[in-house]
């Protein structure tokens with residue numbers, strides 16, 4: 666599905682980014698794995714160890730010079746760039762609004778929103794020159810509706826949805842597509858503390874019960890959607906915010922039926 670594609674994946678050191686990197690390489694892509702954390706080297710090593718093609722690079726997605734550097738690295742290593750999954754993000758800590766500081770707000774927005782904006786800004790010239798390409802971003806169900814994160818996190822993810830919608834039109838006629846994935850609750854580095862607390866209490870089987878699949882999601886279930894959107898098979902999917910949440914965002918508020 667991704668044979669011949671040179672793909673950058675941010676947040677590739679953990680969770681959804683790592684799972685997507687492994688899947689994309691398995692589908693034939695050359696993958697530049699980018700993350701602030703050194704777990705990114707392990708992701709690339711897992712790929713090359715199983716015969717795939719990957720490089721790893723540590724970079725801060727909120728820093729414009731480092732974004733320019735990871736795009737250059739992809740071009741140097743693989744001879745070009747065909748797509749990017751701008752996935753790196755932070756949870757923001759989930760503080761109540763009255764405890765949030767401006768510094769908290771700016772850090773969450775810097776990674777989750779500026780990081781996506783910069784990924785778009787620095788890849789688009791290469792993609793439009795070729796007249797083909799796909800940009801995928803990770804938003805969240807928190808960017809669609811309330812009750813899935815703090816106000817800083819939720820606003821940052823609503824901004825990612827807006828980036829996908831508005832940039833799709835700024836890329837009018839270019840052959841380049843952009844979409845956002847809105848994951849529901851997935852067990853990753855970001856959500857691990859909540860899962861560990863629930864395991865300690867013996868309540869982990871209650872997580873995800875509010876959606877009709879009655880379970881939480883796995884990182885690879887987001888990765889499959891990301892790989893599809895990065896591929897030419899998604900050639901007519903553009904400007905969308907696509908929930909991958911077990912159906913959570915399909916409902917009006919409802920009462921969980923008691924047995």
Ligand SMILES: NC(=O)c1ccc[n+]([C@@H]2O[C@H](COP(=O)([O-])OP(=O)(O)OC[C@H]3O[C@@H](n4cnc5c(N)ncnc54)[C@H](O)[C@@H]3O)[C@@H](O)[C@H]2O)c1
Pocket residue numbers: 675676677678679680681682699700701702704724725726727752753754755756776803804805806847848849850851852853854855856
């Ligand atoms: N896990 C969920 O339930 C869930 C739900 C909806 C959306 N998301 C989103 O999915 C994306 C991936 O998160 P995850 O759940 O896999 O969590 P994760 O913590 O496992 O992975 C996030 C990765 O992003 C990296 N990162 C953070 N700041 C960075 C920066 N400034 N520069 C480069 N890398 C940075 C981290 O080092 C980490 O490896 C995030 O955008 C997150 O907001 C997650």
